[in-house]
Amino acid sequence: MNLVQLLVRAARVHGDRPALHRGAAVLCDYRGLAARAAAIGGHLRERAGLAPGARVGLFMGNCPEYLEALYGAWWAGLAVVPINAKLHPREALYILGHAQAGALFVSPDLAGGLLPLLGEAPSVRHVFETGTPGYRALAGGPAAAPAHRRPEDLAWLFYTSGTTGRPKGVAQTHRMLMAMTTSYFTDVDAVDGADAAVYAAPMSHGAGLYALPYTLAAARHVVPESGAFDPAELAGLAGSVGRLAMFAAPTMVKRLVAGVEAAGADPAGFKTIVYGGGPMYVEDIRHALAVMGDRFVQIYGQGEAPMTITALSRAHLADHGHPRWLARLASVGVAQSPVEVRVAAADGTVLPAGETGEVQVRGDVVMAEYWRDPQATARALRDGWLWTGDVGALDEEGFLTLKDRSKDVIISGGSNIYPREIEEVLLTHPGVAEVSVVGMPDADWGESVVAFVVPTPRSAPLTADLDRLCLDRIARFKRPKHYRFVDALPKNHYGKVLKTELKAALAGGPDEPAPPK
Ligand code: ATP
Known part of the structure; x- marks a missing residue:
């Protein structure tokens, strides 16, 4: 020992x-x-x-x-x-x-x-x-x-x-x-x-x-x-x-x-x-x-x-x-x-x-x-x-699937939303190189979902495309209400995305609202 x-x-x-x-x-x-x-x-x-x-x-x-x-x-x-x-x-x-x-x-x-x-x-x-x-x-x-x-x-x-x-x-x-x-x-x-x-x-x-x-x-x-x-x-x-x-x-x-x-x-x-x-x-x-x-x-x-x-x-x-x-x-x-x-x-x-x-x-x-x-x-x-x-x-066989860190779970309208699930969906779009999803304080819903997207060098996706992708794959209430396109995500020295910084960046409000329902 x-x-x-x-x-x-x-x-x-x-x-x-x-x-x-x-x-x-x-x-x-x-x-x-x-x-x-x-x-x-x-x-x-x-x-x-x-x-x-x-x-x-x-x-x-x-x-x-x-x-x-x-x-x-x-x-x-x-x-x-x-x-x-x-x-x-x-x-x-x-x-x-x-x-x-x-x-x-x-x-x-x-x-x-x-x-x-x-x-x-x-x-x-x-x-x-x-x-x-x-x-x-x-x-x-x-x-x-x-x-x-x-x-x-x-x-x-x-x-x-x-x-x-x-x-x-x-x-x-x-x-x-x-x-x-x-x-x-x-x-x-x-x-x-x-x-x-x-x-x-x-x-x-x-x-x-x-x-x-x-x-x-x-x-x-x-x-x-x-x-x-x-x-x-x-x-x-x-x-x-x-x-x-x-x-x-x-x-x-x-x-x-x-x-x-x-x-x-x-x-x-x-x-x-x-x-x-x-x-x-x-x-x-x-x-x-x-x-x-x-x-x-x-x-x-x-x-x-x-x-x-x-x-x-x-x-x-x-x-x-x-x-x-x-x-x-x-x-x-x-x-x-x-x-x-x-x-x-x-x-x-x-x-x-x-x-x-x-x-x-x-x-x-x-x-x-x-x-x-x-x-x-x-x-x-x-x-x-x-x-x-x-x-x-x-699962029944003992495989563990992580949804997210408890601090990153978004609670919107009383429902738990796991950012990782939304990130998985958005990443399937060929125009998305990296993505991170966080919650933003929302007067009506408690929190609303915001996606920070790093586009691939050749093709920046349109907000409407990403929204359609989410509507096809996940429940309506989980889809991001706002998208923010950025050159890079803030990461620490181990390469982990610093969601605390993304949340802080939203203090002034989101940039670009998703299309209305
Ligand atoms: P702090 O605890 O200070 O916030 P930290 O989260 O980076 O720092 P570490 O011990 O460095 O702490 O990282 C452990 C965390 O990394 C785990 O609790 C988990 O959230 C995440 N993690 C580790 N391995 C995996 C994995 N295979 N898949 C998904 N997440 C993982």
Whole structure:
């Protein structure tokens, strides 16, 4: 139950396997990676004097040093606090202060913005700037023995991406992340030592958590040279390294598929593309399967229950002839092995299959608490169940379909309207590249439906066409009353649409009313 054992075992059993790549180049084997983690751990504990349980901030883009710092901190018995490198230094400062971090690893490109502000985060007494001669000496120093940790000890303080407010610090324990790691093999992908996890999404979020199953399998960890998501670079790595497994948000999948399609490239070097973190529309996943073949797995999770509450397996996605294939594509799959999933009404009554309510989860991957936020913890964890804030329904076979986040549900004239259903319909129009549907205060109806549409470059659809499409496919009351055509949707650093900003943009009223009934 101590995550550092993943690395200790990999180094013992498969010490000479390649562990870490920068692009196609191998940087070290498992023995080397463990030695560096042991040296960093020794320094943090013996010289910096950080006590087990102390928090260490990681403010770095995707880079090979990420994994050294992660395992180095765990080696010393500390908890990591990964911070998205794209955050403003002030946002990073908020997280460091909230986590009461005692130390910080920062990459040179981010140090200039953050270090001058550190006086405002007095808990941070030790700063390690990667890439400097001092840091290199630290990682090459004498090794220490790994610290003992208990399953319930804090391993990772996971700050949510903040689509619904300020990021919350989810306390993830060694037990949770170990349960997530082992269930990955049965529920998501049978990882093999020859596989290569490539970090295209931020390692500070879900993609970084996925380093754990690949360490357990003593597989390769590949950090792209750009440190970022670049479809052309990934296609190159698929050719040179091969057997790539990656986690990608739906927007990244779309871009990757478009890149592969445009280049007529062979997708064979991608073993597994795990997508999730936000809704993947049916049209988009059908297209992805057609272009790249059966190499996708969908996961649904959240920081509070990482990263997989349910999974739609490769086999489910590949079962094109199944009578419920399309319905399954619209779902997020079935509960993974360490969790129970149910759907409940607002008063907690458990609902039968087919009925819509809030998704609840119980099991080993559920968080211990929100860090230093007992009120939010009490709202989210009730009677042993995590209230996810997501609205959905289970079918008779246990497939979960998400309707939306409860905060995004539109209540118009007393009826619940799920924006995702309308978005799915509008996306089938060839002139719609992206869409997001939100509610706007309405004196008569409580709320009215507004669609923000990003048209495709060649053909901007007419409001009347979109309205007709909705009338053909969904109940009259659900169709948008207003359309707003925009060049782009506001997104956060994980590619998630910020509906809070769309709603704020409507403060002055909608632009363009739909035609009268
Ligand atoms: P915050 O909690 O601060 O608002 P956030 O919503 O981005 O931030 P995360 O933990 O980063 O929090 O994201 C989890 C949420 O992402 C889930 O609760 C769900 O709404 C959405 N999500 C995750 N996977 C899927 C999926 N496969 N399909 C649809 N939505 C998903």
